[in-house]
Amino acid sequence: MSTPERGRVLLSVTGFNPQRWYDLLSKEREVVLEPDGTEDPSIDYAVVWKHQPGVLARLPNLKVIFSIGAGVDHIFADDQAPDVPIVRVVADNLTQYMCEYVTWRVLDHHRQGSVYREQQVRKVWHEPRQPPANEVSVGIMGLGQLGTRAAKALRAIGFSVNGWSRTPKDVEGVRGFHGEDGLTPFLNATDILVVLLPLTAVTHGIVNYSLLSRLRQDGPLGGPCLINAGRGGLQREIDILKALEAGVLKEASLDVFEREPLAPESPLWSHPRVFVTPHAAATSDPAHLAPPMLQQMDAFERGEALKNLVDRNAGY
């Protein structure tokens, strides 16, 4: 049952049906799906995923914005979004999904899945040389919540793992690089690049031809591979295609795209060395994420500090 005296919630999403979020949040709070276009002073919290720009600016008493995802670029895309605290998703369930996706894609590139799939079509019985994991270096761009867990899982399998972050990070068994100066040495040591960066003004378009051409070109897999599960805005798709054609990049697994859904005419769909998933690496499951949001609202009303706050200056 909702209790109207507690702060009301605006649930504003595009791109998927918010019914499950609505059902779970409205067990404890009064939830409004979209305000009517006029100012609504009755709303304290907004739970959002790619909300309509301008909608938050019409909530004069908005106290906290909760992102339905780990990434918050969709909130900063609205330049009228009020300057209130933003809470992002940090959850075991989401981290586990991402760890599974990254491990799956790394192992598929490492164990030459595309070669076997192609051989099967032609009924070819041939075993290509398979390097062991410890000869292969996986480089993770973004050693945050998701990147760190993936790095540990890949270490446990036996890969050599490097990480790149904005500030220095100390993850056991992972060789850390950071900042602009650390980027080229990190790339030069990488056979499989995993991109788990947030999309910010600094990281926009970072996965371009220049970056891809700095990956280790003479590694044990016969060429470097790219896995991007961060954000499509991090990559320049035209450069990925160019790098594949030039042989600078061997294969790519892409979960995110500059425009989503990926347009039917995109050559990425049918490229033999590109594996496409529809932004599905780590789905925000409301059953796991709505209860902690409600708990944070309660805690905030008791005067406790919010957790998993976004740093507005850094943009993530």
Ligand code: NDP
């Ligand atoms: P975190 O904020 O925990 O980690 C971000 C990492 O990126 C940190 O290590 C940070 O460095 C690093 N970073 C940020 N800016 C720079 C920079 N300019 N140079 C170098 N490193 C930088 O985020 P999460 O791990 O929780 O999530 C990462 C991203 O994954 C999300 O922002 C989202 O876009 C994406 N995502 C995609 C999903 C999907 O289904 N495809 C699902 C969930 C998330 P430092 O440690 O120094 O702060």
Ligand code: OXD
């Ligand atoms: C996220 C996402 O940011 O699903 O959580 O992309």
